[in-house]
Amino acid sequence: MNGVVCVANRLNRAFSVFPLWPILLGLLSGVFVADHHGINHWIINCVAGGAIVILFRRQTPTMLVAGYLLGYLSHGMVIDQQRAWQHAAESDELSHRCSLTGVVIDTGTAGSGPYLLRAEKIIFPSAQKTQEDLSTKGVRLLLNHDTRDHPIIKYGDLVELDGHLEPIGSLRNPHGFDKARWLHRHGVNLAISTQRPVHITGSSTPHQPVRIMTDWRRHLRQLMTAGLAPDSSEAQLIRAVVLGERPPRPSGMIDDFRNSGTLHVFAVSGLHVGMVGTIIGFFLWFVRVPRWLLISGIILSMAIYAGITGLRPPAVRAVIMATVFLSGFLFHRKPSLINSLAASAIVVLAWDGHQLFTPGFQLSYGVLLALAVASAFWMRIFKPIGEIDAFMPRLLLTPWQERMLNGRKWLRNSLSVSTAAWMGSAPLMWIHFGIITPIAVLASVPLMLMVFFILAMAMLGITVGSMWSPAGETINQVNAIVAKATYGLAGKFADIPGGHWYRTPSRPERGRIVVFDLPYGGGANYLDLGGGIMLDCGRADQFYRHVMTTLSYYGADPDSLIVSHADSKHSGAMSLCLEHYHPKQALIPRTDLLSKSYRKFLSNAENTDCRLIIPRNHQRFEVESGVYLEILHAPIELAGNGRADDSGLVIRLHWHGWKILFMGDAGFITETRLLESGQDLSADVIVTGRNRDDFTGREDFYQAVSPHAIISSNCDFPASERITEHWRDSVKNQGIRVFDQQQSGAVTMTIENGELILTPMLQGSAPLRIGK
Template identity: 25%
Template sequence: AIWFFILCTFALYTGSRAYAPDPQSIRARAGEKGGTARFEGILVELPAERVWSNGKKALEAEFRVARIESESGWEPCPGKVLMRIDPAPEIIPVVGDLLRVGGYLTLPEGPKNPGEFDRRKHLRSQGLDYLFRVHPADLENTGRRESAWLERLAAGLRAHMLRATSLGLEKDPEAAGLIAGMLFGYRDGVGQDLREAFRNTGTLHLFAVSGQNLAVVAGMLLWILAVTGAVRWRWAWMTLPAVFIFCLATGMQASAARAFVMTSVLYVGWVIGRPMDAANWLGASLLALLIWDPLQVGDAGFQLSFLVVAGLMVFSASWQKKIVDWGRADPWIPRRLVAPWRRGWTKIWLIVATAVASSAAAWTGSLIPGLFLFHQIIPVALAANVVAAPMAAGVTVLAAISSLVAPFFSVGSVGLNLVNARLVHFLAAALGWMATWPGGHFSMADPRAWFDHGPWVKVLAVEGSAPTLISGVGGKWLLEPGSTKGWGNSLRPFLNWHGIQGLDGVGLMAGTAERMAGAMDLMEGWRIGWWAETGLGGKSGALKSWRGEMEKSRIGRRFWRVSDQVRLGEDWTGEILWPPAGDGGQAEENGIVLRLSCGEARLLWAGAISGAVERELVLAHGDELRADILIQGPSKSMEANLSRAWLEMVRPKTIVRWERGLEDDSSLSVDFADLTWLEGVEVLKLKETGCLTLRPDPEKGIWRLHSWTGR
């Protein structure tokens, strides 16, 4: 009760700080709107590279602002922003450089779909209220600032660890990325497929710097201290600066900050000769972190880290004792009479019991945040962590030694990295296999989805596609899985948010990678009733791979062509209007056009058809195209669609439009805006509205629309 009161107090304090910032700060000046600005400040972390869908690159880094340029000159303006330099400059600034940059200040995007990661909330918990978009031409590097020596030291250590752990692994970037991720939380080198395997086995925490990482670093430092003859309890505190710099090099994640504070409290206990109670140890660390940065209260990583450690402290010791008792020899038998093999087995059983009890306790601690934050329960994590945690500890130890010896013994570092590569590949293969276990992970619906009854259609806001979930009596069906990136960032969290374990049917509405590559991920671990596609095209590598997997697994498919009737449960009926039977050419890009009906309510799902296909559909179907809702995105070739003849025949009341990457939508011209205004047509851009929920009235033939973002 005391700690709950303290948490509530700091939550209120955090809110007061958010609503009453320093009058000179960026937040007080920019408010919720942002705008153009010119800042002077220091780069405080290594820039991370971002690659857009069109292949162009940008850089993102944390930028600590000191001053802002105004009409009267430079004025104090403290704050931090996430600076994005787009496109990436030829000469990359380094940590500690004093920069003068001009750009546009905007709020980070919030979640556009249910279940999506709230990046805005996460960045705010890190003290980053804004995204600052900068062009390289507006960046002026005035040189190194000597006062930023600590940031440069941490960045140098991070760069050194990245280089050291990749020595000898130039041809194996996957292994190098996994090793760096387990040592200091570097995730950019871990591919999407591997992340899915770690996520589905509840072992993604291995890439978060925590007590295990700090135990390795602190243990090495204490060993070096012991070699000098120093007494641990008296001189251990001398290693804290090095541990702190390591934490800074990792980005000072919530779990790293918690582990550092707990290490500091432990060392203080050694110095003053006081035993450390587990609850007081964790509580003191929690209080210290909240005093240091109360914004951490709202960070999911902060909450998860403390709950997992609390689970370990509360349950692991008692559970370990019970498990050890199951494999222990009869205590009434004298030890000299116990067979040698039995004594050896007792030692092995103690190790197994410790691993099992720790895994179960950590899983129990993560259960509540897993339900409410990630909408998942992962039973396979109980077994996966028994395997993964000891192996990850071994990888971390070898990686730390490799980083330590690399400057003066590179051959030894290469040898350690090669051994580590074998370990991480074995670990990845084992977790990939565990991720496919039936019932290994399943979704739990958000409370807001419990009462989401009745027929409805939800269109997700995803770049380059419009994954559409249809619900009604008899099941749930998905049109268009979208890209691999869209699957990981939006569609999978969306399905978890609804508590969906499987789908009664999936329609691949086009063959291009940005609209169907997510089908490969959907095949793994999700129950699918049936699959449907056109059966045409075949140039797309993603489509070929998916068809190959389907044939290998001997899974049947439905082929949708013009005039085919589709029945989706009791509420929904559909008719395929495109492609024609035997059609080839651009069918892979144009995809499927489906008219969906729920009683008198009609919806036309037109994908990304071109203007030429619109003309053919108008000639072939005429008034049959009529629908109150038209879902249609820009064509692959960026040829203008949504022609006047097409709109006059469909006569939509609402047009739902998705975006295609960074390209301009040529169809949304001034003439188009005039036409829709005259006809009373509402144009909803998913980029602005977020996920749209469409609820039909089968008797009246009308639709009720609801936007996830409230716009």
Template identity: 25%
Template sequence: MDRPLLLPFGAFALGLCMDAWLEPAAPAAAALAALALLAWLGLEKSRPWLLPVALAAAGTWHHAAWRIPGPAEIASLAGPEPRLAELRGRLDAVDIGLPDPKHPDGRVPARGSMAVESWREGTRDDQPARGTIRWRLADGRGLGLREGMVVAMSGALAEPAGAVLPGAFDLREHFAVSGIRRELRVEESRDVVVLEAPAGPDPGGRFLAWAHAALGRGLPDDDAARLIRAQALGWKPGLTRELATPFLRAGTLHVFAISGLHIALVAALVVQVLRLFGVGRGWCGCLVIPVAWGYVAATGWQASAVRSAVMATVVAAGWALRRPSDLPNSLAAAAWLIVVFDPSQLFQPGFQLSFAVVAGMAWWTASIESGLARWIAFDPWVPESHWPWWRRWAEPLRRLMLLNLASSLAAWCASAPLVVHYFHLVSPVSLLANLLVVPLSSLCLTANAAALATASWWPWLSEWFNQSAWVWMHGMMWASQRAAELPAGHWYTASPPWPWWIGYVAAMALVARWDTLLIPARRRATAVVAGWLAAAACVWIRGLAESRLVVSAGGEMAFFERGFDSLLVDCGPRGFGDRVALPWLRSRGVDVLDTAVLAVAEARFRGGWDEVAAELPPRRCAVAGRMRSSPRVASRQENLVAGWQSGPWQALWPEPDAPGRRADDLGAVLAGDLGGFRCLLVPALGEAAQRRLARANPAALRADVVIAGIPSHGEPLLPEFLGAVRPRWVIVGCASRPAPHRLTPAARSRLRAGPWRVHFTDEEGWVEIRVRPGHARMETATDRGESTWMGGDE
């Protein structure tokens, strides 16, 4: 059988996906796997098609056994409610951050994972427990935490935070995929007690400290020097957000992950050295394996490095056993080894990108290269003996450029769906940027390897190699920066609907098989794929006519979009813009922000605005009350007073002569008519302003839904104000912390007693309202399966 591992691995992976999507009980999955296995053993004639069924059932059972926590796991013992607890266990991973410049004491945050051995709540005795948790320490100075330590940590044990906005990064789901279902927040370093430290020095830590010093010898402490260590040693603090952004937009950020490029380069250097001494291919394969795993161990066992080492091990084992090499079959074997050991890897973006890129290069490079060669080929009828000298000289270079361009295009096509889905970024400029950055990265890594090899014997030569790597790194930075600045070189986009991806995969499969198809078959396949993509485009265009209004989980911001028009209302406290608002706006495909409204002159609503305005300066910026917007958009600032209008939204408050000394008395009130569905936005309006507006213009306040924040003084949505609005649905943007976002129990009880449906974002998370002609529906973070229809006869 040609490539015998592809189909079995596909069936096993399908079983893993079925359990992740359907979530059956573990006994049911085990029974299905046993039944399929017995049928395969008993029915000899049906074995060819029963084997994939048995493997799919085995994958379902394997993932279910891993997914469902046992009774002794910490997630089952602690329950879903947050609680103060003390946990004891061994540290699996430790990540010490850089000093916090915003904190007056310069605290050093730390985080990592712990294999739990026991836990205690209050004055109870220790109870045995197992499982892995994520821990976060506000200040880790002076503790010397490292992997392998046995520690006791006291803090707040709870589920990781969920998504603040629909489609935003979900920390809870991200950790759950890895089997981590609880997070421990530790506020003080005194709440951490080291019970047992590993015997002897940490070899990995000693090597990294030595390597950091060796790679920094003779270099200035600048960005290029830090990026060199980030690339060669996987040093995460060196790759800051500011430095990573140009590489991300140019599509070259992958060179900083300890991945296939690094492992392949290390293996190639080892093989070349061994071949110089006449070592055979089989022995080269045997020696490459420990060297690759040694590099992985030295750089901290990063997940991307482990995946690449497994792939290299499979290929090198084929050399050692003198087996014929087949890259797709080797990929299937490596992927199977990884998911059997850790089924969560199948759902990790890094795993999917790594294998998709290598598989795309294996399947599509030859087809793309042959197509490109026909476009730029020399006259095929001229024999090689009659070529001019310059053509003989240029032919090897032409073939190398064709191979590199075809490989880059194949990798880009294979990774594009995943990059759009996870990072919401399209960067066609990466096709050209990688042609320059990848060779420079190889030169830089080669210089790093030479610097480390000569650091102890010839320091002067090691410095020369370091300076060479510094030059190559500056070339990588320059190329990525220029590529990121090219017009239309990259843009952000929302992930298209799933029918579009089916058509995309079909188109790529057609490209791979193009040379093997007859002309009539090519025409039929092209027509089918084009028709499918056209239908998917119609579905996407239909969604553009939908109006969407989103309120964040803490009520920090609201966002409205219809087609390519957008309106942002407030932007949360400082840090919210960078961490939440900006990445989420990018995930919606917002490259240009039409209108921004700063509705309340308080830091908890507008502190994150400067962070968003630095990347997405709006065309219009309306400011309520006595405040100024960011200096970046000062020339486009408008005063937001009653009568101001943007699309379907109109300001009802503040009046030009509205009295009030407090910021929430001059906060904006916006009313929008979304296709017959009327919405009222009240970000944070004080009690005096509520009473005056309700008496002055009650007819204009009438709305189907009112969305309100928490004012600094008094309560939101007074009875008099709600009597003028007469809503059917009330959404209150509140949070358990900080205190200004907290809703009092009395106000909560009063709002629950009204004749409307009420939703509190601190209980139900984010809220999204979608309006189409004739009907509207609302979703919350906790009620995503059963949407509430708000149109029609309700």
């Protein structure tokens, strides 16, 4: 009992020093409860909160209850509105065409999408009941439209359009970017799709300041890299540091910064906002402005910078935090970092409770809390670095020794801050991203100094370049040298052994096969067997978006490639696979096929250590013990070129007693050749695409193969690549389970307890267990 009383007394003392923390803790609880349950029980919560206040009649419980109800009601109303609209869309209540009037509230990092709208009015001409039951004011939507035939859309535009509402699609491939989840945390659960022009009727007055700063952004973007090649690594890094623009595609530079623990330089965050404030503050101090003007100028410059970079949540949080902290100096009060932290978090979460569940929010406040709590501890640990011998009088130091001492003190302070910040970020990085980077403690000291210099030089280049272009370009050239040195140094830190560790999920004992679900009839399969095999890979954009994220999560580094046939939707990214994975060998159908992406791959392969193998019928390739590939159809043995879809490899995988038949996009012609060959075609599972020029799926071919399941792509356009009801019924009548990837998403195959298990990605499709 005494222990409980002691803890309670300590908490009361702590809360008396940091009075905003009870409100924040209550707010966190309220947001968490509302996110899971909405505000269906708001009366019970209010009554219970009032009872607690009356019962205890103390400041701390009262503030806890006030914070809880604030978070519960503010976030709960948002969640209930999102769920109501999402439920209506999923139940086809909103399947009718609608007319929407709204304002553009987000145009993406580069200003070219994705576009988010906030609805002012949504009208359903043929669904009056839905229109009356749902509040349309403030609903946020994702705009899906063809940008080629539509006007340029800017932040703050007032738009009118006709279209259909639909829920955001679920994640279709394992461990990929969950767009639906990401948009949900931006308050968006619906998309509006339109094929008609979007009419821009004007601009929103409240959004005008940010709209103006967005226009500045386009101009500043050009000035800061004037004189540099736009796509050079140096220009990309400068734009990343100043504007938060990540390079358009994954690159070695991003990997180096990630592995050195400094990837946050690629996103405008509190670090960047603080640097801008420091630069402006130093300039205002240099020109001797009054204290009140110096602080006001710092706050204003940080707010403008946040607006120019698109009002990204991390930048907005940093501005709020800095405003609260620096305002104490305006009123001649010593500010408390911990209290300022709580105050800014209260403002942020009361405005948008979704931020609590984002990695950015957790990392921002986790790092700041660690700095506030642990910096002093690490300062004591590193104290000897910044000290001289106790018996050495300071007055006897030479100027050189004095400078060395000041440098050591700076190093001590930097290491203290870096270590405390790493303590706050490391657990969250491991949870959210599966990486831990102890090297960041050392790497952050020089790299953040260099990033500060890049930001300062970019600001100087913009200022000078606005008055005299040649001088601005010269400054940019100098900045490019610093940028090149920065990512070069990041690469050195990334290469230090033990400097970073990735969380690698355990691989099933007998491996796995992932049949990816790619749009537009594309195909890609990853065989997590042996050293890893990439059988087709989709187009380049599909590979980056849908395939590479899965391979990265698995820690995969495939040493073999297979091109089923020369179609850009299946092999368009093979050159990228060469670049990223440096495979030892690749199976190809033949060398005289005409696809441009395929011929580029062949040309690139000749300049690497990747051995090209053209297999023949019945040839076998060992993968590992109990696993081998068998060639059933080899295009090299065909006369002439033929159609691309029917000039491909047909491969049967023998996998610990199970057989998987990979057909590519082979159709009637190839199926006929296989039947006429008289060879054994049996398989447990067929993985197939749809032939764009011919019929796919002869009934007698399936009888010869006798599969338990068929995994098939399904593309609405062109019609030849669409699964027909006739084909579906024919296969079902043969007792074959169809995994239509339009309904199942990606399918993962594993072997467990003597059973072959097919697990679809989407919840609407049930798994299949095949026994011997």
